[in-house]
Structure formats: C-alpha cells, structure tokens
Amino acid sequence: MTHAEAAVEAAVADAHRRGWAQVLAATVRVTRDFDLAEECVQEAYAAALAGWGRDGIPDNPLAWLTTTAKRRALDAVRRTHTLRSKLPLLVEPLETGGAPADDEPDSLDPEHAVADERLRLVFLCCHPALAQEAQSALTLRLVCGLPTADIARALLVSEPTLAARITRAKRKIATARIPFRLPAAAELPDRLHAVLGVIHLLFTAGHTAPSGAPLTRPDLVAQAMRLARMLRELMPDEREVRGLLALLLVTDARRETRVDADGRLLLLEDQDRSLWDRAALAEGHDLIAGALRGGRPGRYLLQAAIASLYAEAPSYEQTDWPQIVALYDALLRAWPSPVVALNRAVADSMVSGPTQALQAVTELEQDGRLARYQYLPAVKADLLRRLGRSQEAAVAYRQALDLTGNDTERAFLEARLADLPQAR
Amino acid sequence: MAQYAILIYAKADVEEGEVVPGAREAHDRHFEDMVQSGALVAAFALHPADTATAVRGDTVTDGPFIDAKEVVAGVAVIEAPDLDAALAIAQANPAAQQGGGVEVRPVEGGYIADRPAAA
Structure with missing residues (x-):
C-alpha cells in the first residue's frame, strides 16, 4: 500500500468512527427508512475510499460523506417511490427552518443542528418502548455503525438472533411510531437514564466478559467510552452524563492491572497503582469535581466519586474508608439497589x-x-x-x-x- | 395521526371493600379529559373478569381466557401523533396508579358501528 492509500484509509476510518452517527441521522431524514439509509451511508464510505485517493481528502470529510449519502438516498427514494413502506420513520421537520435540508450544503449546517441529529438517533435507539437488549444492539448498529457480525460477537448472541433483534426493533419503531426527535423537558431525566444505562451496560459487558477466557473485551469498552464522550460533547450541562464518563474513565484506568502477567485476577489491594492511567484518572477527577457542584448528585456521579476516591489513595490501606462508606450511603439514597448495599458492606468491613x-x-x-x-x-x-x-x-x-x-x-x-x- | 388501543388492566379478584376510594371518579375525569382534547376515538369499560366466558375451539369454559393476576378491565382507542404522545395519555390513566397498568398497542385497522355502547 502506498503512503497516499494508507492516508486515505486512515481518513475514512476516522470519519467512520467520528461521523457515522451524524451522516446516518442526516440520511434517514431523506429516506425515512433505516435500512435504506444505512445502505446509502455504507455506499458513501465506499465511495470515499475510492474517490479520496483520486481527488484528495476533502477539507470537511463528514460534510462530503453526508452530501454523498443524501444524494444517493434522494436517487433511491425517487426510483422506488411507489414501492416504499407504508409506515416510514416518523421524522419531524428540522427546527432550524429555512430550505429543506437536502438543498443545503451540509457545511453550512449550524453546529447544534448536527449535534441534535446525533442525539435524536441515540434517544431513538434507547427509547424505553424497546427492550434493553434491543437498545444496546440498535445503538451499536445505528450510532456506532458496527457490522452485525461484530455486534453479535460482542453481545454473545448468534448473528441470526442479533439480526432478528435489530429487524424487530426497527419494525416496532415504524409501526408504533416511535418519533425521531429529542425528548421533551419533562421526559428527559427518564429518557437520559435509559441512554446512560445502555452505555454503562456496554461498558460493563466489555469490562468483565460474562463467559470465556479473557476478562475484558476492549472493543466494547472502546465503543462505550466513545458513546460516553459523544454524549458529554452533545449534552455538556448534564451532570449525570459527566458522571458516567468519569465512571468509565476511572474504572478503565485500572484495566492494565486487573490481571497479572499470567492472566490471573488481582484484587484492588494487590494491584500495582503505579501502572494506572494517571491521565484518565485526572480527567475523571476533574469531571467529578466540576459536576459535584450544584444540587444532589445522581447515581453515576456518585459511583464515579467512589471509584475515584479508591483510585486516589496511595495504597489500599490508606483509602479514606469512612468517606467511601458515606458516599455509598448517598448512592443508596439515589439508587436503592442490593448491589450497592453489598458494595457498601465491603467498604464498611474496613471501618466497622x-x-x-x-x-x-x-x-x-x-x-x-x-x-x-x-x-x-x-x-x-x-x-x-x-x-x-x-x-x-x-x-x-x-x-x-x-x-x-x-x-x-x-x-x-x-x-x-x-x-x-x-x-x- | 395514528390510532393506539389502550388496554386497561386491573388486578383480578378485587373485593368490593378493596376498591380504591374515588377510583370510578378518577376514571370518569380521565375519560372527560380525553373527550375534551379530541384524542378519544372509542372507549369501553368491561364488567369484572368473573363474568367472562372463554371459548377455545368447541370448548366453552368459565372465566377469562388467560388466568393471570391482572385482567383486561377496559379498552380505549385514542388518536395521537406518535408513541410518545400516546404514552403521555396512557400514563394519565388512573388504572396505572391503582395497582393495575395499561398496555399501548398501535391499531392496524378497525370498525365502529354508529350506535351507542350498552348503558
């Protein structure tokens, strides 16, 4: 592979990682059908791989991809107009007003409109009317753009099972008319909680693989981290969003030391603290410190604060156990779960x-x-x-x-x- | 606009003395709200499940079709722009606050005769 080819491949891969969700969200506005939209977006990425080598990498790769995918979508919609599903996705007109989106160059899209599109997609995938297993599968497919085979492997189900799960979820979205829009202010806390729950579930599933040999599945952890970062970028003022990102950062900072050189599990007290990812811990700490100001902290923020406090101690013995127990008490009030009570008991064994x-x-x-x-x-x-x-x-x-x-x-x-x- | 059936489930075997005070009035108010907002297409309240008779094939048996802790107590058909709007109406249903619950299902098709429901 030449140097130029490698550069194009890297640019396309980067645009896939950063931009799949926003390109898909813009395209589904045209198709009102996820299957067709996904097809058009995939074609746009394939066209980028071929075209950018010839014409050079565009200044704004995501705008190029969005325009290309939407143009293909328009062609497809015109071609198959009469054959289209009776129940298209319920897409509301963009609040930004003005000309229809497909006449507008995407580079002129206001930043916040693009951000809102990605959020709409996340909230749609995590709608409470969908089963949680469907929410995770749909999020990995539509927001992260992962191929079905990869998702099936990550979620430990067979590919046909996963494909059927995604098809059923898409059909429910169309039949029950789950809208493609941001939740109203009154719905937001519950709906956001569902989104955070899915991200946390993906992270946990990746962090401790439920079966088989390796303890972590780094790909799922990376996707969860990417989703948490994206949400933090899209909803910078939500304290629980910051809490979740901090929780993932602080937990993952210890990834390298959870098992020894032979792959054996190490308890927190036996881990080599000098190997922890200090940059991730510091980022988590800053997020927590900022979010703890103002009002009662929520579940994820408190979990992050506990994880961060554990990590800050110079040694296991020097952990601030009374403070940990106090944080667990606050967490039990925010989230009365028996799992929290169990963890509190572990911390309390060091105090009482x-x-x-x-x-x-x-x-x-x-x-x-x-x-x-x-x-x-x-x-x-x-x-x-x-x-x-x-x-x-x-x-x-x-x-x-x-x-x-x-x-x-x-x-x-x-x-x-x-x-x-x-x-x- | 789309139509949704709201299937209203109540606890089975509720004794006369266990009925939540004001339950009927709450249902009447909710019904009025749906009429006023223009959302209501049709609504039916059913007699208790012990008045039900089940038919399967050639067999006729006493009681509701499925033996469950909750039984269908009524059904409403409403019109709403999307599922979120339908859920907002469903959440206001008093059954959800009286130990039962409601199920929201998109309507595929239907027919209503131009004739009043039984008094």
Whole structure:
C-alpha cells in the first residue's frame, strides 16, 4: 500500500468512527427508512475510499460523506417511490427552518443542528418502548455503525438472533411510531437514564466478559467510552452524563492491572497503582469535581466519586474508608439497589470490621434479590476468611464458583479456596 | 395521526371493600379529559373478569381466557401523533396508579358501528 492509500484509509476510518452517527441521522431524514439509509451511508464510505485517493481528502470529510449519502438516498427514494413502506420513520421537520435540508450544503449546517441529529438517533435507539437488549444492539448498529457480525460477537448472541433483534426493533419503531426527535423537558431525566444505562451496560459487558477466557473485551469498552464522550460533547450541562464518563474513565484506568502477567485476577489491594492511567484518572477527577457542584448528585456521579476516591489513595490501606462508606450511603439514597448495599458492606468491613459487614451481607442473602449474583457469596466468603471461619468460607467460595462463568474469575476463586487453612 | 388501543388492566379478584376510594371518579375525569382534547376515538369499560366466558375451539369454559393476576378491565382507542404522545395519555390513566397498568398497542385497522355502547 502506498503512503497516499494508507492516508486515505486512515481518513475514512476516522470519519467512520467520528461521523457515522451524524451522516446516518442526516440520511434517514431523506429516506425515512433505516435500512435504506444505512445502505446509502455504507455506499458513501465506499465511495470515499475510492474517490479520496483520486481527488484528495476533502477539507470537511463528514460534510462530503453526508452530501454523498443524501444524494444517493434522494436517487433511491425517487426510483422506488411507489414501492416504499407504508409506515416510514416518523421524522419531524428540522427546527432550524429555512430550505429543506437536502438543498443545503451540509457545511453550512449550524453546529447544534448536527449535534441534535446525533442525539435524536441515540434517544431513538434507547427509547424505553424497546427492550434493553434491543437498545444496546440498535445503538451499536445505528450510532456506532458496527457490522452485525461484530455486534453479535460482542453481545454473545448468534448473528441470526442479533439480526432478528435489530429487524424487530426497527419494525416496532415504524409501526408504533416511535418519533425521531429529542425528548421533551419533562421526559428527559427518564429518557437520559435509559441512554446512560445502555452505555454503562456496554461498558460493563466489555469490562468483565460474562463467559470465556479473557476478562475484558476492549472493543466494547472502546465503543462505550466513545458513546460516553459523544454524549458529554452533545449534552455538556448534564451532570449525570459527566458522571458516567468519569465512571468509565476511572474504572478503565485500572484495566492494565486487573490481571497479572499470567492472566490471573488481582484484587484492588494487590494491584500495582503505579501502572494506572494517571491521565484518565485526572480527567475523571476533574469531571467529578466540576459536576459535584450544584444540587444532589445522581447515581453515576456518585459511583464515579467512589471509584475515584479508591483510585486516589496511595495504597489500599490508606483509602479514606469512612468517606467511601458515606458516599455509598448517598448512592443508596439515589439508587436503592442490593448491589450497592453489598458494595457498601465491603467498604464498611474496613471501618466497622468484618463481623458487622457479614451481618449486612447475611441480610442481603435473606432478601433473595441477589440469589444469582456471584459476588454475594464471593464477598461473604472473603469476610468469613478474614474472621478465620474457614469451613463456612469454603462453602461460600463454592457457591460463588457455581455462579461464575468467567474463567479468570473462576481461577481466582479456586485459588482462594485452595489457600484456606484446612478447607477440605 | 395514528390510532393506539389502550388496554386497561386491573388486578383480578378485587373485593368490593378493596376498591380504591374515588377510583370510578378518577376514571370518569380521565375519560372527560380525553373527550375534551379530541384524542378519544372509542372507549369501553368491561364488567369484572368473573363474568367472562372463554371459548377455545368447541370448548366453552368459565372465566377469562388467560388466568393471570391482572385482567383486561377496559379498552380505549385514542388518536395521537406518535408513541410518545400516546404514552403521555396512557400514563394519565388512573388504572396505572391503582395497582393495575395499561398496555399501548398501535391499531392496524378497525370498525365502529354508529350506535351507542350498552348503558
């Protein structure tokens, strides 16, 4: 490959990463049909690969791609006008007014109108009328522009299953008339929460692969991070958006140290803090510090604050445990979840001791909501181990092993079990 | 504009004494609101599920078709520009606040005879 060809390929790849969502959102305004719009956008990227080598990379690649995709869409719509679906996507006219968008050079689009288009797409994909599994699949397909095969692999379902899921979701969008527009102010908190939930889910799925050998799936983590950054750019004033981005940054900053050289899981207390990504931690810290000002913090911001506080301590022992417990108490008020209560118990074991923490964990166990959650018996086992109650700890480690699908985590639990004194 | 059916579900086996005070009045007010706004196309309230008779093939049995904790108590057909607008109307339905819930389904087609519903 020549130097010039490599440059074109890199420019197209960059435009795909940065611009797929905005090119697609502009094109779907013309087609009112996602399948056709996706086809036209794909063709535009293919045309860029061929044309930019010949004519040079345009000054504004995304405007070039948008114009090309929309022109193809117009041609296709004119050609197949009579054959088009009876139920097109419900597209509202752009609020910016003026001439119809397809007569206008896209480089003249006001910045905010383009931003709004991407947001519309995100909110459509994460509409609460769609199942969460459909929301994640649709977001990866339409907002990130990932091929179906990649999404299926990332979400651990077969390609036909995933393709059917996406088709069903698109059909529901058209049949039930889920609108392609920004939520009204009254709806925004709930709708934004659904969006943040999908991004967080993608990140978590990538960070701890539910089954199979490797602990992280970096591609999903990267997509989640990109979505969080995009949302932060589009909604700079939303504190929970900043909180989510900070949470992902701070969590991911420790990625390199979560397993040792042999791929074994390392607990926070055993991780080499000098290897953490200081730039990501600092960025997360700044986001949190800015967002904590003004009003009661939400769920993601508090989670980020907790993760950041853990990371700031020079060593595990020097963690500010009372402050961590206080943040967990605030988090429990914002998000009364048994998982939060379990994490609070872990932190509280460093303040009030393992006996009191074990009491809290036992109550959670009786509550039953975490019956399938592998970290509950794992936490219980660790507390029992610290109390010297090896027999009971062994029982709990085995319960945790029964619930854990990830090979790395299984190896960790097995090692802990084997290390117990007289655990036979 | 599109039409949506709002299927109103209530808890099955509600005893007379358990009825939320003011429940009927709340439904009447909601009905009036939908008429006033022009959203309402049709609405029907049904007698309790224990008055239902199920027919499947040649078999006739007592009770609703599906044995569930919630049963259909009524149905309304409304007109709305999109799903979000339909959901806003559905969310105002008192059934959603009275231990039941509503289901919103896009209408594919229908027919209403020009004749009043049973009194």
